[in-house]
Amino acid sequence: MAQLDVAIVWFRRDLRLYDNPALVAALNSARTVIPLYIWAPEEEGQFQPGRQTRWWSKYSVLYLAQRLEQLGSRLIIRRARESVEGLKAFISETGAEAVFFSHLYDSISMVRDQQVKDDLRSNRILVSSFNADLLYEPWEVLDEQQQPYTTFKAYWDRCLAMPYAPPLPLPEPSGPLPAVPEHYSSLSVQEVDWFFTREQEASTEALTHRWDPAGSAAVARLEAFLEQGLPGFEHDRAKTDRESTTMLSPWIHFGSISVRHIYYRVAQKHAEWQAGGLDKGRSCLDFLQQMGYREYSRYLAFHFPFITERSMLAHLRAVPWRLDQDAFKAWRQGLTGYPLVDAGMRQLWSMGWCHNRVRVVASHFMVKHLLLPWQWGLKHLWDCQIDADLECDALGWQYVSGCLSDAHPFSYMIDMEQEWRRFDPQGHYVRRWLPVLSQLPNEYIHQPWKAPPEVLEEAGVELGFNYPWPIISPDAAREGVALASTVVERCAPSSGSSGSSSGTGYSPLPRKEPYRPPTDPSLMSSFLAASQLEHSAWREKLPPLYIHSATGHPLSLRHSAQQRPMWGPSLPHGGIAANVQHESGFDHMGRFYGLYKGRMGQQQMLLGPAAAAADAKRGMRQGSGSRELSGGTFGAGSGELSYSQVDSESGDNGAAMMEDISSSAAGSLGVGVARRTGSSSSSRMRWWRRTAGGCCLASASSRSSSWVLGLLQAALAALDGLRARAAGGAVGQCRRGAWRRRR
Ligand SMILES: Cc1cc2nc3c(=O)[nH]c(=O)nc-3n(C[C@H](O)[C@H](O)[C@H](O)COP(=O)(O)OP(=O)(O)OC[C@H]3O[C@@H](n4cnc5c(N)ncnc54)[C@H](O)[C@@H]3O)c2cc1C
Known part of the structure; x- marks a missing residue:
């Protein structure tokens, strides 16, 4: 029963009308519900959206606006330097008595949302926030000591064994939505300065041929995947030479499709197969586990908000990185001389997306072969991925850099040859993204430097001219990692080192374990206070x-x-x-x-x-x-x-x-x-x-x-x-x- 006159639904990364608890709560509480979107990229600091995600934002907001209009409502789009300011201005304009929004879990958003809550509540505005992004909230899944898990397996096992199921997706509100009064002005989607410049905008045009950010496109893609991709997911998911995964990550990031919708559709499909005597349980579980990684990324970001900046394992902060700009540039441009890495980086540039296995190989190469700091890679991927998602990005880099307690140790190196033999044995993937190598026989497509001169000539490959020699030899890479590992190990808890390691002037942080702040879901201050605690140790110096x-x-x-x-x-x-x-x-x-x-x-x-x-x-x-x-x-x-x-x-x-x-x-x-x-x-x-x-x-x-x-x-x-x-x-x-x- 509506008690209030006016309420605002503040859309951020939940750009859909179904399974949107904030929208439902607003509709239940107020007679007039105003959907609001505020474009304030500057407030994201160094993590403001890159070119490709700007393009995606524009179109997913457009589709949301269109859907709202079909239901008789209107999306108000405002531009602000800080969304809190934009929101407050809009509240005073409308006299809204309540604001409803969905949770976000990256540290910038969490701080901002707490500020919003404090500000509005002190002005006697009702503020309610909801989970529209996860199966379980991070504070629901804790170990026996009520502490967060720090390994994925323990976390995910717990999720799968939770005594209650994830919330069922809510349906889209039926019938017409309350009309938004005409006098509330709104920018049109075309008027918003989504891009820095016209050139930048023009450069994203090609994306329209590859992606359709509409939520309906995501649902169609999911349905196609359930029929064609899911049954074989168990065996095919890491194959890079075909479309083996959903490619839903950008829609998921913007909330155009609900993770709970995906979860229940997979569960339904599993039940159907079971009823028909088909055993596809492994494939379904494997796929849900991928979704689990995403859940885990938010879980870590909530409990360990520094994960975008530093290693979860303290001693890994001692890695003696090479600050080699030229190597970094070669990696970014797909000019390392390692075809799988280069093809991945080219695909990323071209369409803002590449397969998870390719991301793992390319990022591993950057961190281990080139010994470049993972934070550089994180920022680069943030800028050029169409599904750029801070929490997933951070989880990926922490994982490949050995910064998580359940990751491979820093000394571990991927066997590049094994990678391509398993995931792109015929070189289809490399041929597609590195056409210059396309004429090479399978045997050399992943290692052109081993091809005899006549084979190279025949294929039109001139190493050093139209394709680079390997930027680093496998042996040199191994040596580099071994050397770096000795430094890291000296700072590792097992070495018992407490003082500075000679030569580097480096004193390891006193904490050796992954950092575990107290968890208090009701207050943001829990992680802030905990972070301060850690900080104070060396801040005093x-x-x-x-x-x-x-x-x-x-x-x-x-x-x-x-x-x-x-x-x-x-x-x-x-x-x-x-x-x-x-x-x-x-x-x-x-x-x-x-x-x-x-x-x-x-x-x-x-x-x-x-x-x-x-x-x-x-x-x-x-x-x-x-x-x-x-x-x-x-x-x-x-x-x-x-x-x-x-x-x-x-x-x-x-x-x-x-x-x-x-x-x-x-x-x-x-x-x-x-x-x-x-x-x-x-x-x-x-x-x-x-x-x-x-x-x-x-x-x-x-x-x-x-x-x-x-x-x-x-x-x-x-x-x-x-x-x-x-x-x-x-x-x-x-x-x-x-x-x-x-x-
Ligand atoms: C260095 C690095 C950086 C990454 N950065 C991002 C990023 O910015 N945004 C992003 O969405 N993913 C990121 N990932 C994770 C992963 O590569 C993508 O989620 C996946 O490739 C998306 O393809 P898909 O939708 O076809 O996945 P599917 O296999 O179809 O999986 C379905 C969904 O599960 C989630 N998911 C799958 N794998 C992972 C994973 N390893 N970690 C977290 N979530 C996962 C995604 O939301 C994905 O859409 C990164 C991985 C690495 C190694």
């Missing part, structure tokens, strides 16, 4: 001076801390012994920030939101670092690096962030400032390269705020210190007083 934001407000360091040792020899441009700590969290505005702290000479310094221009100058001019910089200590490998990389947001390509780091490592101090993305990765690159003295400055911001200006000031001050000494405006290297451009 940092000078408090540096913990303030550019706007002068104290940063509330709620989130995470990470120490990242870097190997001098593994840095790409001449070896810098650096002791850099990375810290990230939320500032007082609830924005993500990331800071790098390190030492320059004897001086501990930090540049970033925390760095006033004066600090930066002091650091540059008084610290012995500046002299060393011009004097060449950096190139000699004994100098120390201090840099900051702040809130580098990149909708298109995480490369910008990496460029910053590498530029910093290239022989000087780098300051990266990017408040928002440029139009394309290449324009971002130009920004990063337009630097002086290796000091890397970038700001693609057209929306300057005082915060951005503060950062710019800091960056300019740092530039000032370097400009005089370095010749040229390119990323380069300062060696023994001589400046050399890289490009």
Whole structure:
């Protein structure tokens, strides 16, 4: 029985009308129900949507709006910098007495949603949130000590043995929905600035030929899969040379299809087969397990909100990564010389999606063969996947990097040959995505470097010209991982090490176990408080001076801390012994920030939101670092690096962030400032390269705020210190007083 006059249903990633408990609750509570969608990508910080997901957002909102109209309602679309502001403005415009929405589980959303609840409740607005995304809420599935599970098997076994079934999907509201009064203005879908630029929008046109974001298309795809794909899923699911999986991930991410609908359709199909005497139980369970991984990703994100940034296993934070920009670029562009990896990366670029096995192989290659930090890969996939989903992305990377307690140890390496023999033996997949290799015989399609010259010539393959030689040999890759593993193992709990490991200056975090915060589902503060707990241990070591934001407000360091040792020899441009700590969290505005702290000479310094221009100058001019910089200590490998990389947001390509780091490592101090993305990765690159003295400055911001200006000031001050000494405006290297451009 409707008690209220006006209620708002706030749609986010639940863009459907059936199985939407928030919508049903609103319809049951109010006479006028207004569906609202707020486009506020900036508030996602460095994880604002990439190009492909922007395209998907546009069309899935369009279909939602159309469906609402068919039922007599109207989707109000608003643009805001922060959705809380947009929501509050709309509430005061409509006089709404209640807001209903569905849960999200990534840390940015959880913080924001709690803020929404606090704000609105203090204004006596009713706020209710619901589960529309999961079979079970993360706080429902706990071990005997009421703690979260930290292995998938234990978690999923528990889910399958829960004493109550997942909620049944709710039907779409029948009959006409309450009309939305005409005077509430709304942007049309076409009016929203979904993309940064027209060029970016135009570049997504090709996606229309590959994908149909309508929810009805997802249901049709599911039905086809139940008939053709599911029966053989047990054997075929990892085959990359055919359509062996549902490809439903983008619809699932945006909530255009309900996971509970999928779950019950599979269960129904299973029952039908059983009744007909067909045993397809294994295939059904295997498929549900895939859905289980998705559930688990949200489960981990809820209980361990730092999973997008650092390893679940503390000692894995000691991996001596190679910050090799060139290798990273080759990987991104599908130019590693390993056909399966390259085909996967090309498919990803082209359609924003690739098979899970290919994602595993490609990401494993990046982390193990190239020893590049998994966080780089996470950001890159975030930017270019059409199904980019922070929790799933993080789970994937934590898994391949050995950061989970049930993952393979860091020393484990996938056997590339076994992979292609099992999953693409005829090379169909590689031929499709790497046409340049398509004429090679099966025997060499996955290892062109082994083909005799006449075979290569016959197939039109010129290694080093139209297809690269392998970027790294399998032996060199194994050696690299073995070496890195020794470092990691020294920090592992079993080694009993408690002090710093000599040579790296790295002190392992005291915690050795996966971190388990107390769980209190009713309050967000549970994970915040727990994160603070962990953080405080090493935060004490940092000078408090540096913990303030550019706007002068104290940063509330709620989130995470990470120490990242870097190997001098593994840095790409001449070896810098650096002791850099990375810290990230939320500032007082609830924005993500990331800071790098390190030492320059004897001086501990930090540049970033925390760095006033004066600090930066002091650091540059008084610290012995500046002299060393011009004097060449950096190139000699004994100098120390201090840099900051702040809130580098990149909708298109995480490369910008990496460029910053590498530029910093290239022989000087780098300051990266990017408040928002440029139009394309290449324009971002130009920004990063337009630097002086290796000091890397970038700001693609057209929306300057005082915060951005503060950062710019800091960056300019740092530039000032370097400009005089370095010749040229390119990323380069300062060696023994001589400046050399890289490009
Ligand atoms: C490094 C890495 C990054 C990844 N990033 C993402 C991402 O951003 N978004 C994303 O949706 N998936 C991600 N995955 C998981 C997985 O690759 C995709 O979910 C899967 O390939 C989607 O294809 P599908 O819909 O045909 O899957 P199906 O096999 O048909 O499975 C059905 C659904 O189950 C879920 N699912 C399946 N496998 C996984 C898995 N391993 N982890 C989590 N959920 C799973 C997905 O929602 C999927 O749509 C990532 C995996 C790796 C290794």
